[in-house]
Amino acid sequence: MALFFCFGIILVLFLFLLPQMKQEMPQGLFYKEEVPLPSRLHPEVAQKKDELVARAQEQGIDIIITEGHRTKERQNNLYEQGRSKEGSIVTHAKGGESYHNYGLAIDFALKTDDGEVVWDTGRDDNGNGRSDWMEIVDVAKELGFDWGGDWENFKDYPHLQMDFGLSIRELKFGKRPNVDDYADE
Structure with missing residues (x-):
């Protein structure tokens, strides 16, 4: 029963909290944003x-x-x-x-x-x-x-x-x- 409960908590974290954390954290911390490379000097x-x-x-x-x-x-x-x-x-x-x-x-x-x-x-x-x-x-x-x-x-x-x-x-x-x-x- 305890194992099932732990699995449930982990599942909730991954399904609900991680996407929210990705939105609130600076881009690039958890994921790569597809941004085109520049074609000229800054x-x-x-x-x-x-x-x-x-x-x-x-x-x-x-x-x-x-x-x-x-x-x-x-x-x-x-x-x-x-x-x-x-x-x-x-x-x-x-x-x-x-x-x-x-x-x-x-x-x-x-x-x-x-x-x-x-x-x-x-x-x-x-x-x-x-x-x-x-x-x-x-x-x-x-x-x-x-x-x-x-x-x-x-x-x-x-x-x-x-x-x-x-x-x-x-x-x-x-x-x-x-x-x-x-x-x-």
Whole structure:
């Protein structure tokens, strides 16, 4: 009889209380909300990217944004590089596991006077005695970006991101930064 009573209580919890708890708890805690991935950079990231390029120019540094928003397919192709495809490993993130997939990250490189794109972190083309790369990183941090070169495990020197306090797990579960015109409909 006691076993039947316990089973009844558990059944009531699952049938009635759990759906109510899911409605009252923040989305993503118990379930994944199907929210489409954005197809472009978040508006604030796009604005700060443009400011970064302009401020670099003011300092005599020519940069190029080599990546912005990435589709899951592009991310998976990059992930396969150095694994199942030729080349060096450039990312540890599969599709849906990168801030690029949510329009919250950019990658940059330096551009030489002859138009060559380089990832030389020690280069000083503006001749002020400081690495142009680190000057860009400093400006990016002032603008609110986090830098992949500060990461503990995998250093990603060209990578800049704004996570808006959201983890990849939260983004995968459907949370997005609060901007109306950001997520695709």
